[in-house]
Amino acid sequence: MMIATESQLDDEKVKEALRLVIDPELGYNIVDLGLIYAVLVNDGGVVNIVMTTTTRGCPATNYLKEGARDAAWSVPGVEFVDVTLTYEPPWSPQKMSATAKQHLGIADSGEW
Template identity: 50%
Template sequence: MTTLETLEETLRTVYDPELGVNVLDLGLIYDLKQDEAGVVHIQMTLTTQGCPLHDTIVGGVRNAVSRLPGVTDVNVDLVWSPAWTPDKMKPEAKQQLGF
């Protein structure tokens, strides 16, 4: 079983290429958990519904997490509600982007 801290650290290595900020600090990850079978369930969104980098970002999340020890599968559920807004960003991301 992978710890929540390890999952979060790993998600900090996946960046939104347009903004140059990781998906966790951007506030794109809404829910993150691992079940007893080792499957990691991630509920996330993107900054916009028509994001041209949809596959790149979601694929990056899936690939990074799938390499962790104890992870047997990664289920990424892309949602649009609630919609992402800049207030979902962590203070580090806001500072990096000049908010």
């Protein structure tokens, strides 16, 4: 078992960088909005990101994909970034963090 050190690249470091990407329509970061489905850090600094948008045909799709790619590239140790867009499962407000819901004024009652 490897012991994590500050210099090791991991998915949490990439997720922190992805929090700098703000959805232009909702004004909040793509991680807490629940748009990032997976961050996989592989050997050699290869990062795979699986993400979605709030709707199919979202006008900000390319902006968000490029933002995710560029944010991941900014993390030390990243050598290659692949961003995959998916709509399965479809995004819903339930995927947002409690802080994102609070920011957007959405009651976290669990009823949608």
